[in-house]
Amino acid sequence: MAVADAKIPRSARDDRRRLIDLSGPALAAVVALLAVMIVLPMGWLVVYAFATKDGQATLGNFVTLFTDPSFVDPLLATLLLSVSVSGLCCLVAAPMGWLAARTDMPLARTVRTLVMASLVTPPFVGAVAWEMLAAPNSGLLNQLWRLVTGAPSDEALFDIYTMQGLIFAIACYTFPYVFILVANALDRMPGELEDASSMLGAGTWATARRITIPLALPTLLAGALVAFLQALNQFGSPAILAIPAGFHTLTTKIWSLFQFPPKPELAAATSLPLLLLTVALLRSQAAILGRRGYAVLGGKYGAPRPIRLGAWRWAAAAFALLVLAMPLFLPYAALINTAFSRISSQLLGPETFTLHNVVFTFWQLSSTLPALQNTFLLATATATLGGVLALLIAYIVARQAVVGHRILGFLATSPLAIPGIVLGVGLFLAYTRPPLTLYGTLWILLIAFITVELPQAYQQLGSAFHSVHPELEEASRMLGATRLRALKDITAPLLRSAAIATWCFIFVGVIRELSAAVILFTSETKVLSVLIFDLKESGDVGAIAVLSLTMVILTTVVIVIANRIGGAYEARVPTRVGA
Amino acid sequence: MKRRSVLAAGLLLPFGARVVSAAPAAEPVTPALVEAAKKEGKVTYYTAMDLSVAEPMAKAFEANYPGIKVAVERSGAERVFNRIGQEMASKIYRVDVVNSSDAAHFISWKGEGWLAPYLSEEMARDLPADGRDPDGLFVNQRTHLSPIAYNSKMIAPADAPKSFKDLLDPKYAGKLVKAHPGYSGTIMTATLQLSRELGWSYFEKLAKQKVLQVQSATEPPKRIEAGERAVAVDGSDYLFWMAKERGSPVEVVFAAEGTPQISNPMGIFKSSPNPNAARLMVSWIMSGEGQSFIVNLSGQYPANTRVKPKEGRPPLASIKTFKEDPAAVEKQADQIKAQYAKYFKV
Numbered sequence: 015m016a017v018a019d020a021k022i023p024r025s026a027r028d029d030r031r032r033l034i035d036l037s038g039p040a041l042a043a044v045v046a047l048l049a050v051m052i053v054l055p056m057g058w059l060v061v062y063a064f065a066t067k068d069g070q071a072t073l074g075n076f077v078t079l080f081t082d083p084s085f086v087d088p089l090l091a092t093l094l095l096s097v098s099v100s101g102l103c104c105l106v107a108a109p110m111g112w113l114a115a116r117t118d119m120p121l122a123r124t125v126r127t128l129v130m131a132s133l134v135t136p137p138f139v140g141a142v143a144w145e146m147l148a149a150p151n152s153g154l155l156n157q158l159w160r161l162v163t164g165a166p167s168d169e170a171l172f173d174i175y176t177m178q179g180l181i182f183a184i185a186c187y188t189f190p191y192v193f194i195l196v197a198n199a200l201d202r203m204p205g206e207l208e209d210a211s212s213m214l215g216a217g218t219w220a221t222a223r224r225i226t227i228p229l230a231l232p233t234l235l236a237g238a239l240v241a242f243l244q245a246l247n248q249f250g251s252p253a254i255l256a257i258p259a260g261f262h263t264l265t266t267k268i269w270s271l272f273q274f275p276p277k278p279e280l281a282a283a284t285s286l287p288l289l290l291l292t293v294a295l296l297r298s299q300a301a302i303l304g305r306r307g308y309a310v311l312g313g314k315y316g317a318p319r320p321i322r323l324g325a326w327r328w329a330a331a332a333f334a335l336l337v338l339a340m341p342l343f344l345p346y347a348a349l350i351n352t353a354f355s356r357i358s359s360q361l362l363g364p365e366t367f368t369l370h371n372v373v374f375t376f377w378q379l380s381s382t383l384p385a386l387q388n389t390f391l392l393a394t395a396t397a398t399l400g401g402v403l404a405l406l407i408a409y410i411v412a413r414q415a416v417v418g419h420r421i422l423g424f425l426a427t428s429p430l431a432i433p434g435i436v437l438g439v440g441l442f443l444a445y446t447r448p449p450l451t452l453y454g455t456l457w458i459l460l461i462a463f464i465t466v467e468l469p470q471a472y473q474q475l476g477s478a479f480h481s482v483h484p485e486l487e488e489a490s491r492m493l494g495a496t497r498l499r500a501l502k503d504i505t506a507p508l509l510r511s512a513a514i515a516t517w518c519f520i521f522v523g524v525i526r527e528l529s530a531a532v533i534l535f536t537s538e539t540k541v542l543s544v545l546i547f548d549l550k551e552s553g554d555v556g557a558i559a560v561l562s563l564t565m566v567i568l569t570t571v572v573i574v575i576a577n578r579i580g581g582a583y584e585a586r587v588p589t590r591v592g593a
Numbered sequence: 594m595k596r597r598s599v600l601a602a603g604l605l606l607p608f609g610a611r612v613v614s615a616a617p618a619a620e621p622v623t624p625a626l627v628e629a630a631k632k633e634g635k636v637t638y639y640t641a642m643d644l645s646v647a648e649p650m651a652k653a654f655e656a657n658y659p660g661i662k663v664a665v666e667r668s669g670a671e672r673v674f675n676r677i678g679q680e681m682a683s684k685i686y687r688v689d690v691v692n693s694s695d696a697a698h699f700i701s702w703k704g705e706g707w708l709a710p711y712l713s714e715e716m717a718r719d720l721p722a723d724g725r726d727p728d729g730l731f732v733n734q735r736t737h738l739s740p741i742a743y744n745s746k747m748i749a750p751a752d753a754p755k756s757f758k759d760l761l762d763p764k765y766a767g768k769l770v771k772a773h774p775g776y777s778g779t780i781m782t783a784t785l786q787l788s789r790e791l792g793w794s795y796f797e798k799l800a801k802q803k804v805l806q807v808q809s810a811t812e813p814p815k816r817i818e819a820g821e822r823a824v825a826v827d828g829s830d831y832l833f834w835m836a837k838e839r840g841s842p843v844e845v846v847f848a849a850e851g852t853p854q855i856s857n858p859m860g861i862f863k864s865s866p867n868p869n870a871a872r873l874m875v876s877w878i879m880s881g882e883g884q885s886f887i888v889n890l891s892g893q894y895p896a897n898t899r900v901k902p903k904e905g906r907p908p909l910a911s912i913k914t915f916k917e918d919p920a921a922v923e924k925q926a927d928q929i930k931a932q933y934a935k936y937f938k939v
Binding site: 084087149150151152167168175256257258259260261262270272273274275276357358359374378379380381384446451453454536537538548549551552553554555557 | 637639643644645648649651652662663664665666667668669671672674675676678679680682683684685687688747767768775776804805806807808809811812815816818819820821822823841927934935937938939
């Protein structure tokens with residue numbers, strides 16, 4: 015700071031100080047807003063966790079939590095699930111990320127785009143699609159297997175209604191996070207280190223073992239943690255696959271405690287371990303990623319030289335496409351099949367083709383239109399308001415415009431540690447009472463969605479601000495522009511594509527969000543994800559397929575339009591947890 | 594909100610006749626009511642009925658009274674009950690007309706004083722006395738059953754179960770699908786009847802048969818039709834029949850022990866934001882026309898005595914059914930859910 019200030023002419027420094035004065039109230043307002051959004055719900059959560067039904071202080075809820083098998087079993091199941099998903103994701107994403115980033119695998123760019131595209135699919139839609147594919151009897155893949163092998167009618171190759179099935183279905187929509195982290199890290203890794211190793215006589219394997227793997231390891235560990243957190247906080251997929259199989263995870267257990275007779279104290283108590291575990295894991299992730307700095311020891315490196323795979327090139331591409339079949343090709347084929355057949359277990363053909371589901375969804379189902387409206391209203395409002403809030407915070411923090419800007423940065427990042435379902439419980443407890451009775455309005459959902467999306471938005475815009483040096487603004491100021499003019503003419507254009515990318519990510523994030531919404535919706539504020547979940551509970555898979563495809567098409571259209579306006583955006587690493 | 598544990602004697606049966614009746618005067622459906630309903634322009638209908646029946650029924654009502662939009666909020670009856678409780682506690686008044694497959698809910702709502710009396714002239718004339726609340730707060734809309742059913746492509750009729758006891762045979766392990774009493778009012782009602790007739794030990798053994806646990810009573814019929822499981826332990830009978838009638842290999846079994854029977858009461862909430870449209874809708878659903886629509890489409894057993902049950906379906910009187918006991922459900926619902934969760938783990 016001091017060094018930077020010394021370079022700035024007196025007038026500019028005075029100006030900065032004047033800004034500080036003006037920014038005081040702005041800071042207070044933003045901190046108050048964040049407190050209402052985050053601190054208040056979490057406070058009520060803690061209060062409830064330590065209270066009896068009548069409001070007396072107690073530790074009884076935690077005794078129940080750690081002794082009653084109906085709570086201990088879900089806890090153990092959740093840990094097993096998260097560890098397995100994490101392991102499976104790394105096993106698949108690490109080689110795939112390496113192939114895409116460091117080798118001459120054909121279609122590498124396509125593979126990267128498709129991995130990003132698979133993130134647009136809400137995981138709970140993926141879980142429904144995998145039911146269509148791998149339900150033991152009616153699943154299309156099992157039918158195919160029986161047809162080919164002639165196996166008896168009660169034998170199945172896959173059973174999605176098992177712990178293994180759930181692990182697989184969640185991993186399908188979690189490995190992209192690990193892939194993106196690994197591929198981006200390998201992109202940045204200096205190729206010279208590997209070259210040096212080869213020149214000194216090490217073989218490919220030795221180079222990989224001594225150079226590439228150690229350098230990539232911290233990122234992979236961070237990726238493992240992200241996957242662990244995703245699985246830990248996932249609600250939709252376990253609700254769809256674990257409950258039919260006869261077991262709960264922590265998130266579905268919390269949700270079931272909101273069913274009649276509601277037990278909010280136990281739900282709050284069950285939320286706390288989930289919250290603490292997430293905080294602890296995020297801290298270790300930060301520690302690991304913080305150490306990554308040692309990988310790049312100054313100086314500028316050329317782009318790494320791709321490794322020649324030779325004859326294995328197409329095998330590598332086939333592997334990548336096979337992996338992508340799991341979250342993308344197969345599920346969408348199943349959804350299209352179901353959308354246009356009367357019975358989802360029958361293969362689409364000229365005789366089974368029907369528009370019944372489309373007609374039912376759009377002309378009969380009276381919830382479709384309100385849910386679409388609510389969803390797009392909320393997604394647009396969240397992306398816009400959340401984006402502006404994130405921009406404001408990122409600006410204040412990046413320019414260190416106010417004393418105490420660190421608090422802002424901390425508050426804006428803290429929702430990362432709050433699983434969606436826990437946030438839902440907290441907001442429910444905080445806003446079903448005066449003075450702010452927001453339950454039953456779209457406002458409570460707006461708060462939930464902004465809170466959920468704020469960390470990524472802030473991180474993305476924060477790094478964008480860091481890439482625009484204040485000198486540019488200051489130069490403009492010295493040439494006589496006002497601060498606002500400088501922001502408009504200098505900073506805004508430079509941030510444009512980042513801002514639009516952020517808008518898109520929030521928009522997609524809101525449309526995918528289920529776990530907070532499922533606690534907070536009322537009949538009048540139903541969103542698409544909740545409607546799909548409702549339809550799932552009554553087994554109306556035809557309507558689900560139509561709605562899911564609609565949702566994905568509309569989302570894609572919005573993203574394409576936004577990108578036409580804003581130019582290409584760089585892939586961000588989405589780290590949000592739970593959907 | 595709590596389910597009332599103490600009940601007035603007259604409320605022990607939802608439709609029990611009382612010596613002193615406070616029934617409201619039967620009202621005609623006047624042009625003034627229709628006008629007032631059209632002015633409101635909408636009505637919100639909370640129901641547990643399958644969407645494939647509820648939405649077309651709503652559209653038929655809309656066609657009869659253009660200008661009134663029906664918002665159908667369908668979920669499991671137990672979810673509907675929870676939702677209404679949460680909404681009332683937060684002073685969110687949205688529900689106009691409610692229809693539940695758990696008759697016990699109407700005992701609770703009546704006890705809370707949340708229901709508004711209504712009786713059209715046609716309802717007063719055509720509904721049996723045991724099919725409506727003596728105070729006119731709710732009427733039975735229709736009756737359905739929760740039988741066993743199987744996919745005849747997956748199981749030969751000779752191998753099909755004949756009774757609930759048969760389902761405990763190891764040969765059915767992994768072949769059963771079953772809905773959940775914590776979600777579905779049909780299943781809550783059926784679980785009370787089955788646990789009363791066969792004992793909870795029956796469910797304890799059934800839980801060891803690797804049952805596919807779905808939520809809604811409307812789902813086992815869809816799973817059987819899709820061939821995901823061979824046998825449905827329970828489910829809404831009309832959906833099994835509808836699947837069979839469109840050519841799917843679905844067969845219904847009325848178990849030797851008896852078959853759970855479920856009445857589906859309907860009432861209007863006092864807090865209804867569209868009280869005229871609500872009355873119009875209830876009067877239409879209970880009229881000969883509304884009842885015929887439900888019967889023709891789904892073949893559920895009508896409540897209106899002037900409407901004949903659907904041709905080709907077994908007459909209700911010919912089926913050995915269990916006795917309904919909403920008052921017992923009302924008292925035991927939480928226990929039933931807890932007991933069920935203990936055996937089935939979810």
